[in-house]
Amino acid sequence: MNNSPKPILELKNIDAGYDRQTVLHGVNLAIYDHDFIGIIGPNGGGKTTLLKVILGLLKPFSGEIIYPACRQNLFGYLPQNSRFDQRFPIDVTEVVLSGLMSEKGLYRSYTRSDKQKAWELLEKYGMGAYKKTPIGDLSGGQMQRVFLCRAIISSPRILILDEPTTYVDSNFEKEFYPILEELNKTLSIVMVSHDLGTICSYVKSIACVNRELHYHHSNLITPEQLQSYHCPIELITHGRVPHRVLKDHESSHL
Amino acid sequence: MLDLLRYDFFQNALISTLLIGVSCGLVGTYIVAKRMVFISGGITHASFGGLGLSYFLGFSPILGATVFAVLSALGIFFLSDNKKLREDSLIGIFWSAGMAIGILFIYLTPGYAPNLMSYLFGNILTVTREQIVLSAILFVLIIVFFVRFYRPLFYIAFDKEYSRTHNVHVNMIDITITLIIALCIVLCLKLAGIILVISYLTIPQAIAGLFYKNFKQQLIASALISTSGSTIGLFISAFLNIPTGATIVICFLLIFILGWGLKKVAR
Structure with a gap:
């Protein structure tokens, strides 16, 4: 972070879940102005739980959430598509x-x-x-x-999207992501992605959520690092498909 | 036919039909939009327990019915909200337990047994001044609530979780409307009886839904259909000397079939 600006919202050491079953453990996350954080991880890994904690829909078991002084119009929220009547x-x-x-x-x-x-x-x-x-x-x-x-x-200051392109035809993604890029000029975006393989290329940083959270800042990976990269999963891509490779998590595997 | 209007009992019946008609028209639109018809059936039948108990103890039946309706409405609301119990099972429990309690207490009450039929199917022609005053109070309460809190009510009904992210008092609105539903059902009992209350809360709304897809239009149309249908039914039943509640339901049904046919023809 350049000269450590103050985050809009900060999660500190959050444990959260349902009925005493912990879904998220020791999560730290800070959201800054103009962030575009993509959240990825397996189903049941706690992506939606994380969003609920951020939005204040779910009270964490322990840990601290630091909100800005004024909470009015803090969040814009785009929930999962299939959910309403x-x-x-x-x-x-x-x-x-x-x-x-x-x-x-x-x-x-x-x-x-x-x-x-x-x-x-x-x-x-x-x-x-x-x-x-x-x-x-x-x-x-x-x-x-x-x-x-x-x-x-x-x-709002932070736009939160929960799998915005699920159940929608694939053309929609192509139209939708440039809209998000435009919006990102004036607000921060946190987006849960529906599968591990693809993520919108405008995302600036990636958080992998699988019980714990691992944060990858976008410009961490250099070509030199890629040379020696030890990848646990192989992905097959054709020709010029854009891609990014993330650093290994320090403590565990996704 | 207009001679009827000279009688006190008929004036009372007419006033109460108009008040209840509008109230049920509005509340029913919310119930139908939120798919709460089955919940309303549960509350209605649970209130029979209160009727029986107050009859046994010598209280005003409307008081007992109100207490049971409110408790069952809040019970279904809170117990199903935390997802530990399934909502439809809960409704079934309140529904049948209320009826069982009511029947047992009426059976145990010494002396003359009250006419079960009038509780089950209603008898608008015996409505009292007290009930008219209560209906008028509820009528005003419902109008004020729907006008004042129209948007929060409407938006929370559409998407509760989204509303929660906006720091709106979701629970306050939800609990208030739940109480209003319970009170509306109790005051409708005299008019339609336990078995027919549900028709007031669903058929006018279904007719409005045939022609309008917008909540505000549905509210107004349902209130109009509910009032006019029940007034027509009241006159016909008094004229032919047949049960009022059932006649009103048949009126609603005929309007529904007519509306449905018109819509088919218009296409």
Whole structure:
């Protein structure tokens, strides 16, 4: 880290899990301005648990989370796609407006300019024609665009994405990742990736989560290091497929 | 037919039908959107336990039914929320236990046994002033709650976990609406009876759902359909001298079939 700037959010020595079963052990993670952290790891390794701890949905058994002084509009959150009731009677504009909940609380009302802002975002991400469409009538890729608008309408400092491209056609990834790169100029991104093999090339650093967390800063690997790299798993790729190789974890294996 | 309006008992019935119609129309829209129809059935039947117990102890039946409805609603809400018990099993337990308790206490009550049929199928024509006042209070409460907290209520219903990441008082809204559902069910008992309450909370909403896909439109349409359908049913039943609750349900059903047919034809 250059001149050690202050992180937006910091997890210190977190143990977390469900019903006394520890899923995450001794996790440390700091999120800085303009970070783009990709979280990878096997299923059941604790990726989603980590997100829940960061978001405050799950109280850790032990350890400390240091939040910034102002927690309002800290997070924008794009949950996993398959999780909501597709026939719930809500239209696209209302879904986006629900991203303002932390700002509005229970009592403040939603104004015309809030709606205007929602529409501008929808236009920007190619959903302008669907303002009044019930959310369940959209395709998977369209839904993710709407949920992205919901996540960023409050101008959050950290955008958290949980497997945003699962269950969505592969063209979507190509369109979606440049959007994230653009957003990364103004906010930090933490993204869980659905499989170990591929990760969006805009990711600046990678955290491997398998009970413990191992953090890899992007510019750690040099060609010289690659020469002597001892890789436990072999990947077969064709020709010019972009790739990156990470350093071994110091204490254990992923 | 308008002669009916001169009678006190019929005026009471009409006022209470209008109040309950709007209340159930609104609350039912939430119930249907959140797929809580089965939960509502459980609460309704659990309240029968309270009816029986208060009859046995000589309390006001509406008091006993309210206590049982509220406790079962909160019980289902909290016990299933921590995922230790399955929600549908819990509903089944509250549903049948309430009925069993009710029947046993009514059987044990000495002297004249109350007419079971009027609890099961309702009797709007015997509604009291006290019940009208309570219905009016609930009516105002529901309108204020839905207008004031429309968006938090709606957004939390759509995506609870997402709402939790926004520091909104999710539990407060959820518990309030759960209590409102319980109270609405209790006050609807006199009108429709235990077996038919569910129709008030689902059929007008299903009709509204045929034509509207937006929550706000569904709320308004359900309230209108529920009030007009039950008013028509009330008049028909009084005119033909047949059971009111059942007539109202048949009215709802006919409107549903009509609406469904219209939609098919329009396509």
